[in-house]
Amino acid sequence: MNETNPFVSTFETGRHYKVHKSYVYVAPIVAAVAVVFLTLVNGMQGWIELYYAFQKGDVHANPLMVIGLVVLVLVVIIGAFVGLYALAWKNMSYVFDEREFSFYSGIITKRRVHVPYARVQSVNHRESIIQRIFGVCTVTIDSAGGSSNKAVRVPYLQLETAERLRVELFMRKAAVAAGAESALVYDPRADLATAEGMQAHKDHVRDERGQAPVPPGQVAAVPTMWTCPQCGKANTSNFCGDCGAPQPAQVKANALDTAAAPLGDWRGLYAGTAIVGEEPVSYEFGLTNHELLLTTVSHDSPLVSALIVCVTLIVTFAFVLLAQDEVATTIAMFTLPIVLGSTLLIWVFGLLVVLFSFGNFRARRRGSRIEVERGLLARNFSGIDIERVQSIEIRQSFVRRIIGYCEISLGRIDAAGEQNKGNNDSKMNTKGLVVHPFVKLDRVDEILDGLVPEFADRPRRVDCTPLPQPAMRRALLRRCIWYNWALWVTVFIAICWAIIGGFANAGEIRFASTASYAQYDKFMVGSLIVVIVLCVAITVARGVGAVLWARHSGYAWNRRYLLVLNDGLSTSQSVVPRQKIQAGATRSNPFQRRLSLATLQAVTAAGTRATTASLIDVPANACADYLDWIKPRRQV
Amino acid sequence: MKEMPANQLDPRVKSVWRINDAIWITVIGLVAACCVVPLTFIPSVGMWPLVALCICMVAVYIVWLAMLPPIRYVRWRYEVSEDYLDIAKGIIWRKRYTIPFIRVQNTDTRQGPILRAFGLASVTVATAAKEHVIPGLQADAAEQLRDRAAELARLAREDV
The missing domain is CATH 2.30.29.30 (Pleckstrin-homology domain (PH domain)/Phosphotyrosine-binding domain (PTB))
Structure with missing residues (x-):
């Protein structure tokens, strides 16, 4: 980087840049394989019938011919996809203009999406496993504005280009903000799209290769480049050449990261070398061994999916077994192994998914941005500007609450476009940007101070005002009776059974010949007992949650931040800056008004639509103070 | 609770609410009637579902058209x-x-x-x-x- 001029551009203004060529042969193969797989699975019945038809000799055709035909169709499908993607590639380009970034696409309908530099909020990229092999990624550019704004997606950029693109966009944004667009200098030597740039890149790669070969298993032996947090100079020795500051301590790594270091360092066939000259990193952390392991084990999603599979299987088997015919007696033997086996399989698979998605986890603070990188096979890079952080959420699930750990995430405005992709990642991103998936409660302050020092004067847990006395009674009533779905389901089932039983007694329902009334009676009483036991268990759990909630929940605000703490079996703590509260609200029902209580709500723009942090049963006068606090103060 | 905001809506909004609600209630009532009318053809059931529906409708009309708008107007x-x-x-x-x-x-x-x-x-x-x-x-x-x-x-x- 040129030190006299901070605005050195590596993309030529006005030039049309193409996405990487692998778009033509990698993307269509992924799509075609998906299509072919779906047709095969959907047409399974047909294939089997065809096979039997051949065996019986019903079809007078050469089997080889049929196979040939199928292969031909496959080739045509893949060919069509490649052709389509080639056309799409020809029509796809991106341009850096004076004041905005544009992305052109579309074969028949031409599309052009503009993002003015001033509105660029975050530039993220993500690599699927296949993209990872080739070192390309899909870049997402988020612009300001909530639900109506879709993110711009630029597919199949080389990793190096994606990183340069990010730096370029933020640099041009800074230039526009400083009114220094004319100061932009184009440096063709860093631009891979020019002959000069290509030559410089080749020289660079040759220089790197010229160094002593690294013995296998000793990845860290190469002097790694680090950037001094104090003066921003890039160094390779242990102390900064300019100000003599020591190199910051190495980021803690875990066994998976170490074992997978070559995998983590693998940037891909076409990735290019990592760029230098980004803003310095002021704070960085990874996950330790046991943090990664416990993140995986205590994560909800594997457990939930395993539970769903388990219950579905049990219900299915129950119906088959109830029939009490020959099939049932055959299946009865296999019930337990099948249910246990499948549940275990799904659980382990879910664990692996979580393990891989949080493998190689890195969170860092770079300049004004917080960046999170994660994923062992598929990689995911997300960044967010500190100005765009809507809230800090500290959450504990039930398991994590017991062992005293929590998850920290930053609330952010999600673009509507991203949510449409129904993959695992978007599900994990719905909770905002997870900056630490698993951390001991007493380390939360340390991490937040490093990552977001701007939030240093936020109110803490100890500053919270507890809820008034009546909250406990009301919470117990609310959670154990009014909003207790288990209770209402039980009541509903009991009423249904009673009505059916009544009709049966009156002889208005005739039973099938295989079952007698006594059998049905037994079944009903048995099932009702099971349901009631379940209901009692759930109600007790909800009651415990209600007591915990009423005892430990609270609210606090100071000049700049609101803290809403909802305790219970699982807890959530939201810190919302006053500037990010779009509207303050209170609501009260007649019972609350009688006790002069109200519900406090803070509406922020986080998520795709809006997020509301709320706390039930805050004293009414505190709620009035809260609304006063929301009002802008001009003198401040 | 602290003092209420000063301004009220235009009084004519009550009529707007009434018309709006009347349209919705009528639509829902007609849909319900479509479900109930076939029942009346069953001899053992007779006319009572239709009568019950009519009573419900009248009650809903009274509540939504006569009682709620003035209160809502005062509260808004x-x-x-x-x-x-x-x-x-x-x-x-x-x-x-x-x-x-x-x-x-x-x-x-x-x-x-x-x-x-x-x-x-x-x-x-x-x-x-x-x-x-x-x-x-x-x-x-x-x-x-x-x-x-x-x-x-x-x-x-x-x-x-």
Whole structure:
């Protein structure tokens, strides 16, 4: 980087840049394989019938011919996809203009999406496993504005280009903000799209290769480049050449990261070398061994999916077994192994998914941005500007609450476009940007101070005002009776059974010949007992949650931040800056008004639509103070 | 609880609510009638489902057209101060909103056919998170309020 001029551009203004060529042969193969797989699975019945038809000799055709035909169709499908993607590639380009970034696409309908530099909020990229092999990624550019704004997606950029693109966009944004667009200098030597740039890149790669070969298993032996947090100079020795500051301590790594270091360092066939000259990193952390392991084990999603599979299987088997015919007696033997086996399989698979998605986890603070990188096979890079952080959420699930750990995430405005992709990642991103998936409660302050020092004067847990006395009674009533779905389901089932039983007694329902009334009676009483036991268990759990909630929940605000703490079996703590509260609200029902209580709500723009942090049963006068606090103060 | 916001809606909004609710209740009633009428052809059931439905409908009409609008009108209050918009509404669940103008992204007026027939309009104040609607104001008063809110939002923005 040129030190006299901070605005050195590596993309030529006005030039049309193409996405990487692998778009033509990698993307269509992924799509075609998906299509072919779906047709095969959907047409399974047909294939089997065809096979039997051949065996019986019903079809007078050469089997080889049929196979040939199928292969031909496959080739045509893949060919069509490649052709389509080639056309799409020809029509796809991106341009850096004076004041905005544009992305052109579309074969028949031409599309052009503009993002003015001033509105660029975050530039993220993500690599699927296949993209990872080739070192390309899909870049997402988020612009300001909530639900109506879709993110711009630029597919199949080389990793190096994606990183340069990010730096370029933020640099041009800074230039526009400083009114220094004319100061932009184009440096063709860093631009891979020019002959000069290509030559410089080749020289660079040759220089790197010229160094002593690294013995296998000793990845860290190469002097790694680090950037001094104090003066921003890039160094390779242990102390900064300019100000003599020591190199910051190495980021803690875990066994998976170490074992997978070559995998983590693998940037891909076409990735290019990592760029230098980004803003310095002021704070960085990874996950330790046991943090990664416990993140995986205590994560909800594997457990939930395993539970769903388990219950579905049990219900299915129950119906088959109830029939009490020959099939049932055959299946009865296999019930337990099948249910246990499948549940275990799904659980382990879910664990692996979580393990891989949080493998190689890195969170860092770079300049004004917080960046999170994660994923062992598929990689995911997300960044967010500190100005765009809507809230800090500290959450504990039930398991994590017991062992005293929590998850920290930053609330952010999600673009509507991203949510449409129904993959695992978007599900994990719905909770905002997870900056630490698993951390001991007493380390939360340390991490937040490093990552977001701007939030240093936020109110803490100890500053919270507890809820008034009546909250406990009301919470117990609310959670154990009014909003207790288990209770209402039980009541509903009991009423249904009673009505059916009544009709049966009156002889208005005739039973099938295989079952007698006594059998049905037994079944009903048995099932009702099971349901009631379940209901009692759930109600007790909800009651415990209600007591915990009423005892430990609270609210606090100071000049700049609101803290809403909802305790219970699982807890959530939201810190919302006053500037990010779009509207303050209170609501009260007649019972609350009688006790002069109200519900406090803070509406922020986080998520795709809006997020509301709320706390039930805050004293009414505190709620009035809260609304006063929301009002802008001009003198401040 | 603290004092209520100063301004009320235009009294004609009660009629707008009545017409609006009457349309909805009638539509739902007709749908329900479609389900109930076939039952009356069963000899053992007779006419009582239809009678019950009619009684229900009359009760709903009375509650929604005669009782609720005046109460709702009394409860619905707003105030535009220099820095923020204050809204109080709700009969059983009473809500109170404070929307600082610094956060307001755009304000506009809307006029449906029923509102237009009464010469009324609604003002919508949108933040990055949610939209807040002040439903029934005289058309030119709504226009003035919109302009004022937009102006205040602009000033507040410059202030920050």
